[in-house]
Amino acid sequence: MDHSAPQAQAADEVHLPHAPENVAIWCQNLAFHYREVEVFNSVSFHVHRGEFVALTGKNGAGKSTLLKLIVGLLEPAQGQVLVFGASPRRCIESIGYVPQHTGFDAAFPIRVEEVVGMGRLSGLSPVAKRQKQEDVEWALRQAEVYDLRERPFSALSGGQRRRVLVARALVGHPKLLVLDEPTSNMDADSEKKFYDVLERFKGNTTVLVATHDSDFVSALADTVLCVGQDVDHPHSVHRHAIEQAENVPEDIYGGKVVRVRHDIELPDNACCEGKE
C-alpha cells in the first residue's frame, strides 16, 4: 500500500522537528479519558527512529492506554499521535504490537506456528501462503521459538509464550515494536533471555517497552518516559534521566539494568542533539 500522500500531508500540518521517516512516534497535546476518568491531559513527547524506550509508571497510571493510543487501538479525545508521520491506523505494516494477553484461554486449540502466522494479517486481504511461511520461520528463529513451532500454545511456559507473541509481532518486519509489560511475572532467567532477543533489534527497530519496575529498567534503554509519576501532574508523560546502576544483582533483574532518576526531568528535546 502506498501511504506517502497522507504521510506528507500529516507532516505538513504538525511541523515535525525532523523528517517523518526519522520520527517513530510523535504525540502532540494528547488528551484521553475513559468516560469521566481522565487518563491523559496535554501530553507531548516524541521518539526517534531506532531508539529503545522504556515506559515506566505505577499500575493504573495509563501505560497500556498510552500504548493502545500509539498502536491505534484507541483514538485520542484531543491532540494527535503519529507513527512515522502517519496516523497509526494508516501504518499497520510498520507497527508490531505485543499485548499483555492476560485473558488467554488455555482451551483454545492452536499451535505456536499459527499464533505467529497471525502477524501477516493486513485488514481482510488474503494472506499469501509462501511469503507467509518465510516470514513466519524468520520470526520464529529471531524470537528463539523455532523448535516450539509445532507445540500447542497452551503447553508453553509463560516466558516462551511471551517470546511467541514477540515472534508474531516481528513477522511483518515492523519499524516500531511496542510491548506491553512483556516480562511481568517472569523469572530472572526468562527475563534475561527475553531481553537478549530484544537486543538484536536495538538500533534498527524502534522499541517501546512498558515495564512494571519503575526504579530500574533494562540497560538497552536509551530513553525513559514516565507516565503519571509526578503527583502534581498525574495525567502526564515526562522524560526522566537514567544513570549507571552499581551493585545490582543480575539474578534479580535478569540482565543489565540502569537506574531511573525520577527526580531529574529532562526537556522533551533532550534526545534531539545531533539527530536528523
Add this chain to the structure above:
Amino acid sequence: MGGFLQALVNPSVPFVRNALIGSVLAAFLFGILGSLVTVRRIAGLAGAISHTVLGGIGLALFLASRGAPKWVSPMLGALVFAILAALLISLVSLKAKQREDTVINALWAIGMSLGVVFLAKTPGYVDPMSYLFGNILLVTSQDLYLLAALDVIVLLLVVRYYRHIEAASFDEEFAATKGVPVTAVYLALVLVIAVAIVLLQTFVGIVMVIAMLTLPAGTAGYFSHNLAGMMVNATLLSLVFSVGGLAVSWHFDLPAGAVIVLLSGAVFIAFSAGKMLAGRRLARS
C-alpha cells in the same frame, strides 16, 4: 438397526430420508459454528437467542390466529426475535461488557415467557414441547433447501476468512492492530448463529440447539490441535451423533432430538472424565 436402513429406502416414509439429509446438513453448522461458539465462549449468547425464538414463534402464531396475513409465519417470528436478540446482546457486549450476562439471562427468561403467554392466548392447542424439543421427522424439503443454502454461505465465509476469524477469536486486540475489523467479524458471527438457530430449532428444538452447538465442539476441543481441526472433528462428531441418534431412536421408538443430545452428552462427559483422570495421573507421577 436393519429397520432404520429399510425405512431410509422405503418410498412410503420419505420423512426418514429427509431426517437423515437434514442431520448431515445440520452437522456442518453444529460443527463449524459450534467450534466458534466454544472457543469464543458465547454459548450463553447462543442460549439466549434460541430461547428468545419461542417468543417470536408464539407472537406469530397468536397474530395468525387473529387474522394476520399468511406470511406472518412462526419461522418469520422466530427470525425477527433471534436477530433482535442477537443485536441487543452484541450492543451491550460491545458497549458495556460487564452487563452482558445480565442481559443474556434477562432475554432468555423474557423470550420464553412471552412465548408461553402468546401460545396460551392462541385459540386451539399448540404444544410448546414441539418447539422446545423439535421433531426431526417433521423436516420439510423447504427446510432442507434453506439449511443447504446456509451451509454453503457458512463454508464460503469460513474458508475465505479463516485466518481473520481465528485471529479475532484468539486475540481480538492484536487482530485489531492488524486492521482486522473485529467488531464486524463478531457481528457477522452472531447474526449467522441467530439465523442458524432459527433453521436448526426445527430439527432438534430450541433447548437442544444449544446442546448441539456446544457438546460436539466441546468434545472435539479435547483432541484437536487447531481451530480448523476442531471444526472438522466437531462436524464429524455431530454427524455420528445425529445419524446414530436417529437410528437408535427409530429402533427403540424414542424422541429423536432427545436421543441425539443424550448421545452427544454421554460422549462429552466420558471425554471430560477421561481427561480429568489422565491429568490426575500425570500430576501424581
